[in-house]
Amino acid sequence: MRRSGFVFSGLLTLALPGAALAWSHSGAFGTASGGRGSWSASGYRGGSASGGDGSWSGSGFRGSSASGGDGSWSGTGFRGGTASGSDGSWSGTGWRGGTASGSDGSWHATGASDGTASGGGGYWHATGPYGTTAYNTTAYYGGTYSTYHPPAVVNSYYGSGCYNCGGWGTAGAAAAGGFLGARLAQARAAEAAPPQQPTYVMGGIYPSLPAGCVQSSQGAGSYYNCNGTWFSAAFGANGVYYRVVSAPAS
Amino acid sequence: MRSARVRSFVSCLSFASAVGLLGVARPAIATEPVGSPTAPADPGPVVAAIEPKALELLKAMSARLAAANTLSFTALTTYESPSRLGPPLAYTTLSQVSVQRPNRFRVLTTGDGPATEVYDDGKTLVAFAPAENLAAVAAAPPTLDGALRLLHESAAFYLPFTDVLVADPYGDIADGIEVAFVVGQSQIVDGTTTNIVAFAAGRSFQQVWIGADDQLPRRIRAVYGDDPSRLRHDLELSSWKLDGEIPEGAFTSAKAAAATRIPFERPDPKPPGGIPGASVEPAAKNSQSGGRP
Numbered sequence: 001m002r003r004s005g006f007v008f009s010g011l012l013t014l015a016l017p018g019a020a021l022a023w024s025h026s027g028a029f030g031t032a033s034g035g036r037g038s039w040s041a042s043g044y045r046g047g048s049a050s051g052g053d054g055s056w057s058g059s060g061f062r063g064s065s066a067s068g069g070d071g072s073w074s075g076t077g078f079r080g081g082t083a084s085g086s087d088g089s090w091s092g093t094g095w096r097g098g099t100a101s102g103s104d105g106s107w108h109a110t111g112a113s114d115g116t117a118s119g120g121g122g123y124w125h126a127t128g129p130y131g132t133t134a135y136n137t138t139a140y141y142g143g144t145y146s147t148y149h150p151p152a153v154v155n156s157y158y159g160s161g162c163y164n165c166g167g168w169g170t171a172g173a174a175a176a177g178g179f180l181g182a183r184l185a186q187a188r189a190a191e192a193a194p195p196q197q198p199t200y201v202m203g204g205i206y207p208s209l210p211a212g213c214v215q216s217s218q219g220a221g222s223y224y225n226c227n228g229t230w231f232s233a234a235f236g237a238n239g240v241y242y243r244v245v246s247a248p249a250s
Numbered sequence: 251m252r253s254a255r256v257r258s259f260v261s262c263l264s265f266a267s268a269v270g271l272l273g274v275a276r277p278a279i280a281t282e283p284v285g286s287p288t289a290p291a292d293p294g295p296v297v298a299a300i301e302p303k304a305l306e307l308l309k310a311m312s313a314r315l316a317a318a319n320t321l322s323f324t325a326l327t328t329y330e331s332p333s334r335l336g337p338p339l340a341y342t343t344l345s346q347v348s349v350q351r352p353n354r355f356r357v358l359t360t361g362d363g364p365a366t367e368v369y370d371d372g373k374t375l376v377a378f379a380p381a382e383n384l385a386a387v388a389a390a391p392p393t394l395d396g397a398l399r400l401l402h403e404s405a406a407f408y409l410p411f412t413d414v415l416v417a418d419p420y421g422d423i424a425d426g427i428e429v430a431f432v433v434g435q436s437q438i439v440d441g442t443t444t445n446i447v448a449f450a451a452g453r454s455f456q457q458v459w460i461g462a463d464d465q466l467p468r469r470i471r472a473v474y475g476d477d478p479s480r481l482r483h484d485l486e487l488s489s490w491k492l493d494g495e496i497p498e499g500a501f502t503s504a505k506a507a508a509a510t511r512i513p514f515e516r517p518d519p520k521p522p523g524g525i526p527g528a529s530v531e532p533a534a535k536n537s538q539s540g541g542r543p
Contacts, residue, residue, distance in 0.1 A: 158362070163334070164334045164335055165334065166332050166333045205517050207364075217510065222384065222510050233384055233512045234386070235384070235515070238366065238407050239379065241517050243517070
């Protein structure tokens with residue numbers, strides 16, 4: 001991907017000087033030609049670029065493409081990620097499903113695993129896939145008691161678990177991102193999908209342990225081996241929680 | 251930071267102003283003939299003032315709490331947290347609180363949410379999860395204020411009634427106070443007459459119902475300026491008992507002492523460089539008993 005872009009920009013340097021008159025050039029690594037306000041070029045691996053009348057387009061040898069004109073632009077990566085922008089706003093989607101967008105000095109992003117972040121005007125906040133939230137105010141850590149902090153919401157709060165409750169262990173509190181509509185659409189789209197077994201992520205936080213864990217107290221903590229995944233227990237945010245960790249040194 | 255605070259409260263007050271506009275417009279619509287457009291009455295500018303009467307009520311509440319050698323009460327906490335759909339859900343916890351000044355306290359959270367027991371006998375600070383039989387233990391700071399701060403800083407453990415427990419409640423409230431006014435009186439809350447005070451201080455906007463006869467807080471609602479969702483936190487305080495007898499053994503627990511030790515540790519993402527004192531390792535004891543939730 002990066003190499004393709006490099007070839008593309010190198011060819012552009014060749015092409016631009018000949019914009020006023022017809023010209024062409026062929027070398028060991030590609031060809032370029034232009035005239036009467038338009039130009040085109042191709043690299044030896046198959047990448048190509050062209051432009052004229054204030055617009056341009058290009059494609060990389062792996063299938064990535066980009067184009068622009070009249071103050072807008074768009075691009076598609078060879079793995080499926082997309083990005084576009086115009087009139088001071090922009091948006092993008094990663095090939096794994098993460099999204100980002102911005103305009104007027106603010107931005108918002110959602111990771112492939114449901115974490116979100118947004119900011120603007122020197123302020124940002126982020127919510128991880130487990131519901132923990134952070135703000136960039138210096139008072140959050142060690143400030144006065146009047147500072148906001150995330151409450152201890154856990155999925156097992158009312159015993160049986162609540163998949164729409166948010167908080168830890170549900171992979172996705174959704175404080176930001178619109179009122180119901182987008183989330184309901186996502187939910188309906190996923191209705192046909194079979195329920196997934198939880199995937200325990202290194203460093204992830206969970207309100208309870210899966211079945212079949214074996215406790216092991218080592219050093220200054222309590223650890224649990226749950227079918228090969230290790231958890232440590234700690235007391236924080238008004239309750240006990242478990243974090244996925246590397247196997248403790250024995 | 252101060253300018254950010256002011257902006258925060260201006261937005262709160264703008265909202266209150268908008269609500270006021272609606273309230274004024276309603277009776278005008280009811281009395282005017284249909285089809286006669288009536289401009290809503292101008293409620294006047296927002297008054298960002300500190301009413302002496304409001305401070306007087308807050309000081310009286312603080313003095314009553316600070317003067318008590320022992321106090322106990324029941325705290326019903328309701329707080330909002332975003333659902334996965336976006337709009338918040340409300341969660342409740344029920345806590346039985348006992349305090350013996352200057353440095354002993356016990357908080358037993360028994361209803362809804364994770365059951366927890368916190369003990370501080372002036373020497374040892376223990377946070378115990380009875381269902382899991384796990385306990386975090388640390389040397390107790392010399393004051394109750396210090397213990398609450400240790401819990402907050404090392405484990406993001408925050409008692410919503412902290413401002414009631416500290417040695418100088420008014421000192422906490424008045425720190426950075428920018429707006430304070432009397433809302434009125436209520437006969438509803440906790441079945442008694444209360445004076446209602448609203449104030450903005452630090453990064454919070456709070457409304458407090460204070461007993462007209464005994465100056466004790468009966469209800470506190472708060473929103474926080476650092477929270478972009480403006481989630482609401484509600485605290486109902488009842489069964490007050492001041493200067494009563496508290497049994498000597500109330501501030502320790504044999505079960506907690508025998509539980510498997512775990513550390514105090516914040517679960518939230520750590521900023522670059524870490525947080526000073528963010529994790530407190532457990533004291534020496536390390537039991538193998540129990541521990542499996």
